[in-house]
Amino acid sequence: MRPRNSKLLWRLLAFLAMFTLIVSACGNDDSSDDGAPTAAPEATAAAEPTAAATAAPTAASTDTSSDEADTTPRTQGITIGAISTLDGPFAALGDFSMHGVKLALLEYGGQLEGTDTRDSVSGASVAGVPIELVIEGSDATPDVAVEATRKMVEQDNADIIIGPLSGDEGLALKDYIRDIPDVTLVNGTSASQDLTLRDPAANVFRFGGDGAMWTFGVGTYAYEELGHRRIATIAEDYSYPYDQVGAVLTEFCAAGGTVTDRIWVPLGTQDYSSFVAQIPDDVDAVFFAMGGTDAINFVKQYDEFTGQAIPLIAGPTAVDQSVLAELGDRAEGLVSSGPVVDDSGLSEFDAFAARLDEVFPGQTPNIFNIYYYIATKSALQALEEVGADISDGSRAFQAALAGQSWTTPIGPVFLDDKRQAVVDMYLRQVQDGSQVTIRTLPQVNATLGFDRDDYIAKGSFSRENPPCG
Amino acid sequence: MPASRRLPAAGALLVLIGAAIAAVPALVSDFVLLQIVIKSLWLGIAGTSLAFLIGQAGLISLAQTAVFGASGYLMAILVLDHGLTIWAAVAAAVAAGPVAGLVIGAISRRSSDLYLMMLTLAIGVFTFFFAQQYQPITRGHTGFNGFDAPLLFGADLSERKPLFYVSAVAAVAVVALFRLVMRTPAGLAFRGLRDNRDRLQALGYSTSATTISAFAVSGFAAGVGGVISVWYNGAISPGSIDITRIIELLIVVTIGGTIRIEGAFLGALVVTLLRNYANDYTNRTETLVGAAFMAIVLLSRHGLLGILLNLKSLAPKALRFFRGQRMASEKEAVA
Numbered sequence: 001m002r003p004r005n006s007k008l009l010w011r012l013l014a015f016l017a018m019f020t021l022i023v024s025a026c027g028n029d030d031s032s033d034d035g036a037p038t039a040a041p042e043a044t045a046a047a048e049p050t051a052a053a054t055a056a057p058t059a060a061s062t063d064t065s066s067d068e069a070d071t072t073p074r075t076q077g078i079t080i081g082a083i084s085t086l087d088g089p090f091a092a093l094g095d096f097s098m099h100g101v102k103l104a105l106l107e108y109g110g111q112l113e114g115t116d117t118r119d120s121v122s123g124a125s126v127a128g129v130p131i132e133l134v135i136e137g138s139d140a141t142p143d144v145a146v147e148a149t150r151k152m153v154e155q156d157n158a159d160i161i162i163g164p165l166s167g168d169e170g171l172a173l174k175d176y177i178r179d180i181p182d183v184t185l186v187n188g189t190s191a192s193q194d195l196t197l198r199d200p201a202a203n204v205f206r207f208g209g210d211g212a213m214w215t216f217g218v219g220t221y222a223y224e225e226l227g228h229r230r231i232a233t234i235a236e237d238y239s240y241p242y243d244q245v246g247a248v249l250t251e252f253c254a255a256g257g258t259v260t261d262r263i264w265v266p267l268g269t270q271d272y273s274s275f276v277a278q279i280p281d282d283v284d285a286v287f288f289a290m291g292g293t294d295a296i297n298f299v300k301q302y303d304e305f306t307g308q309a310i311p312l313i314a315g316p317t318a319v320d321q322s323v324l325a326e327l328g329d330r331a332e333g334l335v336s337s338g339p340v341v342d343d344s345g346l347s348e349f350d351a352f353a354a355r356l357d358e359v360f361p362g363q364t365p366n367i368f369n370i371y372y373y374i375a376t377k378s379a380l381q382a383l384e385e386v387g388a389d390i391s392d393g394s395r396a397f398q399a400a401l402a403g404q405s406w407t408t409p410i411g412p413v414f415l416d417d418k419r420q421a422v423v424d425m426y427l428r429q430v431q432d433g434s435q436v437t438i439r440t441l442p443q444v445n446a447t448l449g450f451d452r453d454d455y456i457a458k459g460s461f462s463r464e465n466p467p468c469g
Numbered sequence: 470m471p472a473s474r475r476l477p478a479a480g481a482l483l484v485l486i487g488a489a490i491a492a493v494p495a496l497v498s499d500f501v502l503l504q505i506v507i508k509s510l511w512l513g514i515a516g517t518s519l520a521f522l523i524g525q526a527g528l529i530s531l532a533q534t535a536v537f538g539a540s541g542y543l544m545a546i547l548v549l550d551h552g553l554t555i556w557a558a559v560a561a562a563v564a565a566g567p568v569a570g571l572v573i574g575a576i577s578r579r580s581s582d583l584y585l586m587m588l589t590l591a592i593g594v595f596t597f598f599f600a601q602q603y604q605p606i607t608r609g610h611t612g613f614n615g616f617d618a619p620l621l622f623g624a625d626l627s628e629r630k631p632l633f634y635v636s637a638v639a640a641v642a643v644v645a646l647f648r649l650v651m652r653t654p655a656g657l658a659f660r661g662l663r664d665n666r667d668r669l670q671a672l673g674y675s676t677s678a679t680t681i682s683a684f685a686v687s688g689f690a691a692g693v694g695g696v697i698s699v700w701y702n703g704a705i706s707p708g709s710i711d712i713t714r715i716i717e718l719l720i721v722v723t724i725g726g727t728i729r730i731e732g733a734f735l736g737a738l739v740v741t742l743l744r745n746y747a748n749d750y751t752n753r754t755e756t757l758v759g760a761a762f763m764a765i766v767l768l769s770r771h772g773l774l775g776i777l778l779n780l781k782s783l784a785p786k787a788l789r790f791f792r793g794q795r796m797a798s799e800k801e802a803v804a
Contacts, residue, residue: 171614
């Protein structure tokens, strides 16, 4: 006999059912967070998916398994697998990324199969070889990213992986992809330094900057041009902000400046009052490195508490185009460095912006659609160079990929011998809601211009590293 | 049934299970073996710990991922940061499961129902934030990467088949252990806790002690699940035990059904299949999982297992029905 209690249990489960449905439907897991900001809400709405059936393009499945590909000549197509955060806290950013991937494939004769994020692109081909696109999503956690990628590699026979979006996902995928040399990973926006800096994998390529490169130049600028001598930093407490703070302090302290406080806030903090209170009165500026909603909340509260009495200097993604609208007037005048500006005048940038708006109405360039576009386009160009022949275990293709050097929408790119991009960064300022160039920082490399061995020997950036006055 | 007759039956069952396990790798692709079968096994093992708590002791705990994470993290920390040999770390990690269960049980020994859920949710979320923030021990948000699964009798557990066999054996062992516990007087006390707390107390049992022991016993399975998950992922990070994972475990158990602890494996299989294949057809995988969860809760209080068991009890009835028909028609023919 189990009368009262089991009935109660039953009600609890029913209650949980509702709770779960709400949670899962919203996908608002704000607990796992990484290397990139959350996007403006209107972007989420714009990319609202419909539950249409996705094409499951698995027609070809014979000769692509990584072990056998060497011997059999390829008769079927090449499969590109794109991974981004299609669920969880960064779902909107995942939509941006897929826009970039699809734009690149459209240039190779592809056609959108639908307006949904998971809808593929069909009909693209390189050197007469059909290119298939499969799309998988993660929720920004490394475990899920590896499973999604493994599915694309083993089940859909993907030859090239584009992605992932966030830093720690990138590190996990590097470990996974390293053991499958025939498959090539072209990074999306994972900004973890160690994707390429320490212990690189031969089949991992990054055509963009990392968290430190994105923050290059702003420390020197703050010291020399803005005349700051003492700063405090406030940033989210994980690896990607460590890289940003690390890059700023490396330069700022080398120039002679000092940092009084390094304040670390937990991811997803809502109330910043106690942290703002820790900022000393006698510093010249405050550098903040946060993403998405954290950046929005912080800037709003900092503005309300202090009226920005002490000027802010921003991290690269805190003022990315994907959150600028949400920041509004409060972001006016904020100085940062980063990979994307709106006034570069590059014809490639303008063409990209026009094409983006044409194919995905209302979308504007941001770091996610541009980086995924560059990654996909680089892979396609390299495929073209080798006649879309990867039957040698992708060796020739990977060599061609390593040799890519072209002018992207955000400037020229080429890879160093660790397959890490050397790219232009921009010192920039927010004016009228767009990023305006102060100065172009040409050819920023993975070690920020320092000697490679010295730079690596200093160790990964952390809460305490680099040391500074 | 007398024991003398039960023994051969149990032996036959074991042989049958063994044969089924041995056959699986031949039947499925490497991908399915790893990402569906092995994943379902470790998720199911972790699920049995919750299925046991809910189904046997009436305790809905949201802290099982905390136990799972404690074991997984402990193994990773001991090996990667302290250079302990892998099997010593595994032993410590498996032992950490019941210990963590003890602690959680001790904290929540006086609460039940909704309050227990809130308390254990707090513990589960605390463990996540501890892993995320307390860098000196947990390496923060990045967690531990590049964990190599150990060798067992020369077989590399980072290979799929050996890992599958070990996971399957672990699953059988965990289930056997639970079944053993359920037969003891302690198992009866757990059910007493579920059925009528007041009466259990009136009979002279300590509900606190019973709750603590139930958590400790369940902690063993969660710990084993945690250890295998780290072998499977080669990594552990706060993302492995975040709120999504807490809810996922509950979904697994509810879909599977708590009437038998084995239901957790069924639930794990269904959830894993949905997560892997549903997004080939829809953009709304999470909603689908949630809807499946709701449908199960509303339609079958004992989950999928309840439906299956119903079918089983229906089968003899159907058989009798058809036999009755045939006899009737035979009679007609005779007439």
